[in-house]
Amino acid sequence: MRMKPAKSAPRRLVRGDIDGFFGLALDNLIQVLLIVGLCRGVLGFSSELLYGRVLPGVALSLLVGNLYYAWTADRLARREGRDDVTALPYGINTVSLFAHVFLVMLPVKLAAMGAGQSPEQAAELAWQAGLVACLGSGLIELAGAWVADPLRKLAPRAALLSTLAGIALTFIALGFLFRTFAAPIVAMLPLGIILLTYFGGVRFGPLPGGLVSVLLGIALAWGTGLVGWDDARFAEALAPAGFYLPRLWLGDLWEGRAALGAYLSVILPMGLFNLVGSLQNLESAEAAGDRFETAPCLAVNGLGSIAAAVAGSCFPTTIYIGHPGWKALGARVGYSVLNGVAMGLLCLSGTVALVAYFVPIEAGMAIVLWIAVVIAAQAFTATPAAHAPAVVIGLLPGIAGWGALMAKNALRAAGLATPDNPLTPELAAKFRLSDTYIEGAFALEQGFIFSAMILAAVTVFIVERQFWKGALWALAGAVLCWFGLMHSFRWTATDTIIDLRPGAGAGWAIGYVLVALALLYAQWAKGRSRTDKA
Structure with a gap:
């Protein structure tokens, strides 16, 4: 009787993981820079509020999800004796980020200031409302993990995707498009590189196209004087550097509970969208050859958002689109671990302020603009033509x-x-x-x-x-x-x-x-x- 060959243990880190890490980490980095920019510029958060509360919560949520999805990929690879299993990409939900800032937190801040509260008090109330919105989204995702398919069948795909597309075109794309043409010498070339990379399939040597785009944007921003050295600004960026352990903010969640009813019209649909979107991304991974268990993956997605909320972050996490792309790059398990650890250290150390100083948003916003275009285009391409x-x-x-x-x-x-x-x-x-x-x-x-x-x-x-x-x-x-x-x-x-x-x-x-x-x-x-x- 002929013995079957033993299944070899797959390698946890391969060359493709480096490419995958740069791509996924760059995407997550842009989200973190957006959080810093919007929380400081739009919501007026103090350094203590942003670096001491919000970003440690972001770090915890990214570590929870990235390590879990790396573990599930490693387990699948060992169970099936394969060396080509790619972990699910995971990070901050871009659409929810903008929805929570502009549709929940900013209205709370403006209402508080209109009622006579100081800007600092208004920012605190906006943060508490954001915690509640994030917790609500996570609970919806967790509860829906076992009923995702019926929920998906209830609403036509056009209804779900067009709603997301409306947010993507307006609250994400248009603002960055305006900013691109306000600084054309700096921002238009990175946008062109992103379009060539992701829509034209053009490669720029060994470096990922997203990294090339950001590096060119940084060089143009500093070379043209859009940003320049400023001792005071550098000292301000250096000041938050330290180490911030995540803490539990259950009391503030309770204080902000009124936001659950007032902004249910945002929290409920966004939670459902995150749930259905993650389910679709699991289907995309299965089509690429990696079949992960649906309920546990969706449940951990919800738990990541819950962990974010109780630890101070206002921003839900999600399974990202693009699993087949990371798989094509050769990424396997290690890229997810590297991403979680790198983003975690960046957020826990306060050094994201230094990154934000050296990397202006104009250098990386083309990636977010591309994400918005993909979301909007999907509303038409993934639905029957008659539903246009x-x-x-x-x-x-x-x-x-x-x-x-x-x-x-x-x-x-x-x-x-x-x-x-x-x-x-x-x-x-x-x-x-x-x-x-x-x-x-x-x-x-x-x-x-x-x-x-x-x-x-x-x-x-x-x-x-x-x-x-x-x-x-x-x-x-x-x-x-x-x-x-x-x-x-x-x-x-x-x-x-x-x-x-x-x-x-x-x-x-x-x-x-x-x-x-x-x-x-x-x-x-x-x-x-x-x-x-x-």
């Missing part, structure tokens, strides 16, 4: 929400929307003089993630002539409106914010009910037409 109208309709609420934010930013830049010059309903009449119905934009801004899903789903079922399913989605929209989770808003001195109370969105609720009745009539007429033909 639904994708377009699903984009519109996100565009409207971003437009409302831009309008309010413009008002603040002009000295309005402040406690001394408050926003008032009379402002809408002035906007109408230029044929701009700004109150409609403010209505679409509230709960736009819900409304994008609902409008896209209704359109899908109209295209498919499954009118009764569209009616159910419209009625769901009516319920959300009635309780104030969608469209309803109230004026404050500095902002327009969601109005959570029964009956708050009665007018919009009636509108959705009327749409549901029209859809039910279409279903009845469809059945009657079949009867007449028979």
Whole structure:
């Protein structure tokens, strides 16, 4: 009897892991730099708040996920006797990062300052709200790990992807596109390198294209004077260097609990998107030849976000897209471990401030812009061609929400929307003089993630002539409106914010009910037409 050859133990670190590490670490580094830039520039976080609380939580969440997914890949490789298993890529969720900053934390900060709180107190409240949003997202991902497939079947793909695409195009892509053309000599070449690398398949010698893009951006930024040496700024960047152990912030989570209800319209859909997106990325990995167990992988994804929240981070983690790409590079298990350790040390040591000093955001933002383009393009390429109208309709609420934010930013830049010059309903009449119905934009801004899903789903079922399913989605929209989770808003001195109370969105609720009745009539007429033909 012939003996079967023993399965050889796969190597945990190979040459391709170095390429994979640079690619994944660069992606994660850009996310961390975004966190630093947005928390400091938009939210006004102090150094203690950012480096002593937020980034240690980020470090813990990245270590939890990267080490776990490396372990599962190693276990799969040993079980199947293979040396080509690639660990799932993992890191900060880009879309959630922007959603939590602009749709949860910034409104909380502005509302607090409008109520007379100091900027420092407002930043503290914004951080607490971010913790709650991150915890909520993680709990949704954890709870949904065992019911992901039914959740995925409930909503048409066009409804899910177009909503993400709306956020990607507006809150991610447009801002960085503006910034690219504000500094064209520095930012346009890195964007071109990224497009050539990821869309054109061009290689730039032995170095990953993303690294080449960032290095060129750094050289151009320093060489053209966009950034320059400043002793005071360097000393400020050096000051946070130290060692920051993650701590538990359960008391602050409890203090921020009101955000769970006030921003449920952001937290719930984003948690579901993270869940479904991670499931799709597991399917992508399986198509590339690596079949990982679904429930444990999704559960640890949720646990990573929960660990982030209790340890001080406001930003959920997720399984990244691109597993087949890392596999093609030759990355296996080691790249995930290297990424977790490197990002962990960077965040725990406070040295990310030094990296942010030497690497301006203009040098790396092309990668984030590319991610946004991929997300938006996927909404069209991964859905049936007949559903393209639904994708377009699903984009519109996100565009409207971003437009409302831009309008309010413009008002603040002009000295309005402040406690001394408050926003008032009379402002809408002035906007109408230029044929701009700004109150409609403010209505679409509230709960736009819900409304994008609902409008896209209704359109899908109209295209498919499954009118009764569209009616159910419209009625769901009516319920959300009635309780104030969608469209309803109230004026404050500095902002327009969601109005959570029964009956708050009665007018919009009636509108959705009327749409549901029209859809039910279409279903009845469809059945009657079949009867007449028979």
